[in-house]
Amino acid sequence: MTALNAIVTGCIMPVITVRNLPDEVHRALRIRAAQHGRSTEAEVRAILEEAVRPTGRAKLGTLLAEIGREAGGIDFEIPHVNSPTDPMSFE
Template identity: 55%
Template sequence: MRAATHGRSTEAEIRDILETAVRPPERVKLGSLLASIAREAELTDAEAELFDQLRDKTPADPMRFE
């Protein structure tokens, strides 16, 4: 009945239910959290540049399932 109410298939409704369960809208997003910490720390441009220089910029290797 819920799927029909939302105008989608049962499978699409189940996917939506699962998506909502594992990714609730009120969750804290890591990027937002880190940005807020940086704002609270009141880093200077020079300090931010230093962090950028120290950051490991090598691309990550993709996972292998062998």
């Protein structure tokens, strides 16, 4: 987000300053960023996001599927219809 976008939308992103970063670490970050085709700043953001993202977090669909399996599964019989349906009437 550019500074202008932040002003227009009223959304201000937090800023972190890292002091006393060793030159070899900064150089390694620049190389890693180039390998991934992004800026050093974008690479640092990606590293931080990966570091704090929860691992093993189950998502809703996974939880619902597990509940279904624990309940012995669900068997739906959906009849196959070969005839065309009548069009909707909006009158």
